[in-house]
Amino acid sequence: MEIYNEEKFKRFMEENPFKFSEERIERAKKDFYEPRKGVMCDELVEFVLWANGYPARHEKFGDHLLPIIKRNEWKNVLEVGCGEVFLLSEYLFEKLEGKVKFTAMDKCGFARDSKDITLIDDEFTENYDISGYDLIIAQEPCEAAECIIKNCTENDKPFCVILCGAPHKRLTGEIDEDVNSWYIYLMKTYPQCGFGIWRNGRFHSGYIYSTEEFGL
Numbered sequence: 201m202e203i204y205n206e207e208k209f210k211r212f213m214e215e216n217p218f219k220f221s222e223e224r225i226e227r228a229k230k231d232f233y234e235p236r237k238g239v240m241c242d243e244l245v246e247f248v249l250w251a252n253g254y255p256a257r258h259e260k261f262g263d264h265l266l267p268i269i270k271r272n273e274w275k276n277v278l279e280v281g282c283g284e285v286f287l288l289s290e291y292l293f294e295k296l297e298g299k300v301k302f303t304a305m306d307k308c309g310f311a312r313d314s315k316d317i318t319l320i321d322d323e324f325t326e327n328y329d330i331s332g333y334d335l336i337i338a339q340e341p342c343e344a345a346e347c348i349i350k351n352c353t354e355n356d357k358p359f360c361v362i363l364c365g366a367p368h369k370r371l372t373g374e375i376d377e378d379v380n381s382w383y384i385y386l387m388k389t390y391p392q393c394g395f396g397i398w399r400n401g402r403f404h405s406g407y408i409y410s411t412e413e414f415g416l
């Protein structure tokens with residue numbers, strides 16, 4: 201899989217297919233021209249997937265979720281840690297022809313408004329009221345991951361989360377030294393959940409969910 205093709209990178213920057221803000225464009229450029237060992241920002245991951253003909257992260261996750269949402273006839277979905285452009289909620293809303301209501305939540309605000317998606321600029325917690333939603337989804341929501349797992353597990357709410365490829369703080373405040381230790385901690389603490397490895401192109405990370413129907 202090709203990564204450092206400058207001509208393609210310049211085209212990606214010009215076309216900006218994922219509506220990156222200036223700040224995100226700068227982040228991608230920094231990682232492209234000054235690569236770090238073993239890590240890559242999400243923006244550069246999107247470039248590598250795009251340049252090699254793989255689906256974007258939100259498209260791959262969205263396509264996995266579509267048949268499950270349809271089969272269960274869920275009508276109200278909350279996406280946590282959606283990022284400033286909430287691409288996953290928007291993708292699902294369009295694919296489901298506007299028949300399902302999507303609420304996208306992020307504690308860092310949004311780069312644009314939406315007439316289709318309800319946006320909540322707030323911090324999700326382990327006690328956040330999720331009673332009005334049929335399903336909670338999240339793509340790499342950093343430290344919100346365990347809040348979602350605990351809240352949904354305690355409230356018997358369907359959920360699935362693609363975890364980050366780096367460890368994030370446990371609810372106890374500790375942080376694991378490496379990502380595998382964090383995944384093992386989550387598996388041991390929430391043994392009733394399913395766990396798998398999510399893959400897209402050369403990238404992979406942990407994936408945790410409430411019931412087998414979300415499995416890979």
Ligand SMILES: C[S@@+](CC[C@H](N)C(=O)[O-])C[C@H]1O[C@@H](n2cnc3c(N)ncnc32)[C@H](O)[C@@H]1O
Pocket residue numbers: 242257280281282283284305306307308322323324325338339340341342343344347
């Ligand atoms: C790595 S980004 C991923 C964004 C997007 N889901 C994506 O995959 O491109 C993680 C996002 O989670 C948000 N976040 C982290 N903890 C949160 C919390 N407790 N409540 C709401 N948003 C949170 C951050 O603000 C950030 O936008």
